[in-house]
Amino acid sequence: MNTSKASYTIPFYKHNKAVNSILTLLILAFVLSSLTIHSQDKKRVDSLLNSIKTQHDTLKIESYRQLNMEYLYVDPKTSKPYLDKAIALAKKHNVEDQIAQTTNDLGVYYAIISDFENSIKTIDIAIELQKKLNDSTSIAEALNNKGIILDDLGNFDEAIAVHIESLKIKEAIKAESWTIAYSYYNIGYSYNSIANFEMSNNYLEKAKAIFSTLAGYKGETNAVNSLIANNLKHSKQYKKAIAMFKEIISEYKEINYNNDLAGAYNSLGQIYMETDSVSKAKKLFEESLVISKEYKQKALVALNLTALGNVELKLNNNKKALHYYNEALVLDLETQGKDNIKNDYLDISKAQAKIGNYREAYENHLKFFKLHDELLSKENYERINELEVQYQTEKKEQELIIKQNEIKLLEERKQKAENEKWFLLISLIGASALAIAIVYGLRQKMKRNKIQHEKLDNDLEFKEKELTTHALHLAHKNEVLLDLKSQLKELKSEGGNSRSYQKVINTINLDINNDNNWEQFRTYFEDVHKDFNSRVMRNYPEVSNNDLRLMSLLKMNLSSKEIANILNISIEGVKKARYRLRKKLNLTTEDSLQELVIDL
Numbered sequence: 001m002n003t004s005k006a007s008y009t010i011p012f013y014k015h016n017k018a019v020n021s022i023l024t025l026l027i028l029a030f031v032l033s034s035l036t037i038h039s040q041d042k043k044r045v046d047s048l049l050n051s052i053k054t055q056h057d058t059l060k061i062e063s064y065r066q067l068n069m070e071y072l073y074v075d076p077k078t079s080k081p082y083l084d085k086a087i088a089l090a091k092k093h094n095v096e097d098q099i100a101q102t103t104n105d106l107g108v109y110y111a112i113i114s115d116f117e118n119s120i121k122t123i124d125i126a127i128e129l130q131k132k133l134n135d136s137t138s139i140a141e142a143l144n145n146k147g148i149i150l151d152d153l154g155n156f157d158e159a160i161a162v163h164i165e166s167l168k169i170k171e172a173i174k175a176e177s178w179t180i181a182y183s184y185y186n187i188g189y190s191y192n193s194i195a196n197f198e199m200s201n202n203y204l205e206k207a208k209a210i211f212s213t214l215a216g217y218k219g220e221t222n223a224v225n226s227l228i229a230n231n232l233k234h235s236k237q238y239k240k241a242i243a244m245f246k247e248i249i250s251e252y253k254e255i256n257y258n259n260d261l262a263g264a265y266n267s268l269g270q271i272y273m274e275t276d277s278v279s280k281a282k283k284l285f286e287e288s289l290v291i292s293k294e295y296k297q298k299a300l301v302a303l304n305l306t307a308l309g310n311v312e313l314k315l316n317n318n319k320k321a322l323h324y325y326n327e328a329l330v331l332d333l334e335t336q337g338k339d340n341i342k343n344d345y346l347d348i349s350k351a352q353a354k355i356g357n358y359r360e361a362y363e364n365h366l367k368f369f370k371l372h373d374e375l376l377s378k379e380n381y382e383r384i385n386e387l388e389v390q391y392q393t394e395k396k397e398q399e400l401i402i403k404q405n406e407i408k409l410l411e412e413r414k415q416k417a418e419n420e421k422w423f424l425l426i427s428l429i430g431a432s433a434l435a436i437a438i439v440y441g442l443r444q445k446m447k448r449n450k451i452q453h454e455k456l457d458n459d460l461e462f463k464e465k466e467l468t469t470h471a472l473h474l475a476h477k478n479e480v481l482l483d484l485k486s487q488l489k490e491l492k493s494e495g496g497n498s499r500s501y502q503k504v505i506n507t508i509n510l511d512i513n514n515d516n517n518w519e520q521f522r523t524y525f526e527d528v529h530k531d532f533n534s535r536v537m538r539n540y541p542e543v544s545n546n547d548l549r550l551m552s553l554l555k556m557n558l559s560s561k562e563i564a565n566i567l568n569i570s571i572e573g574v575k576k577a578r579y580r581l582r583k584k585l586n587l588t589t590e591d592s593l594q595e596l597v598i599d600l
Helices: 035-040 042-052 057-072 076-092 096-112 116-132 136-153 156-172 177-193 197-211 218-234 238-255 258-274 278-294 298-314 318-335 338-355 358-375 378-417 419-493 498-512 515-528 532-539 545-555 560-567 571-584 593-599
Strands: 009-016 021-028
Touching: 042 057, 057 076, 057 096, 076 096, 096 116, 096 136, 116 136, 136 156, 136 177, 156 177, 177 197, 177 218, 197 218, 218 238, 218 258, 238 258, 258 278, 258 298, 278 298, 298 318, 298 338, 318 338, 338 358, 358 419, 358 498, 378 419, 419 498, 515 532, 515 545, 532 545, 545 560, 545 571, 545 593, 560 571, 571 593
Parallel strands: none
Antiparallel strands: 009 021
């Protein structure tokens, strides 16, 4: 689910009329994509074009960069020639800082037209140039741009790492509060992308606390609210989320933030889809698609096509849905958004199954699970957790060092003012140093204990999520395969090439009865619920392996339907298996089998 987010930071320059000097402005626009806004700046464009006629080359660079910015979010094709002229002049006169800035501008241009591969490469070049110039401010902003692009590509762990690196630099150089707020927002966005809504809201609230106190940051506050509203949607607080999005949409219309408006339409449409207001959802998706196509936002166009495909699938217009899904996949493959590509394969699989293309449905389902496992690997989650812990730890250590330096400075001043009390001062300094050492040692020990505890909690939480995901994966996979098998048997009985149908049925049976699936599940289960199997066998030695499988699934509190899908039996079969297990465990009618298993 894509949401409105801060666009790319583009450093450019502006003339100060009072002193005719050049001031650096760091603009982080929330998509200045309105033709209305463009027409309002026509005087400025004309003024810049007139100024260029009399300017020498180095000043022309600034003017061309500003012209690029005037058009970039409105009409990228018009902006590009101005950017090319700025780059050519910077290289011609070997103006190193301008070469770095125009290279960053070019990386942003590629991102605006959804050429993310060239965007990343170009911004990396800009960062290296800025490092040679020791330009920390520009490095931080270029890293911010890179993090946003990595988000669009679905590389969320890398995006978080880059955003945190940018934030560290900003904090080190004591950057202004508004630029710190943008980093908080982007980190919150990345955590939203991996469904860590608690951490997402933590950073978003920090960003909102800053933006809400600053004049002229209404658009930024709306973007933060939009993402918070999406988090509310994911937690099924639909009324609050709908109210927030309607207010945000009204604001975006008023200030002509068209790309953000398209994202808000899409988000509100998703809520209506979840609450079965399909006609309302379709209208919003179509409005969003018109805007995103107009401003050539490929990633958002693909998202809207997917949403419209979901609408048509719900209305049983299966071929039309498949057409939308295939169009979305083509665009997502161009922009290399892995998370979106993964979901496209799943959507295409569903549509093909409904049409009757069972072989293609099965193949696309396998593609989905392969990419799903890659994106949700344990290594990615561990890296994200380590990045967060490392950032928080370093921040606290820096705060402690600052406090220690302040204490040391205070002691030195006091020593100079009170030389006559040097014996007392030496004792005081010794006591203070000992106290600091003790406090520091205790804090470090507490910090290490806390980090270790958090890591253990994170490991357990990950294993529980992995176990649940795998169980639901098995259930869903078997449900899909059984449904395909049933439909193929019906088609086989109606005639046609029965040998081809039987070949597909045999393949499905082989996959359903694959013991490797259960062995992998058992490994995950024993990692989370240690010694459960041994306790069962010790207390109830007459329990069979099949009974032990059933007890493992009951321990996870799965529904009878999910258990039936995983064990490849009917729901009635699950009831019979539960009844036989109760007899083996000597349970009365008043005793709860579920409670007994959970308490083991």
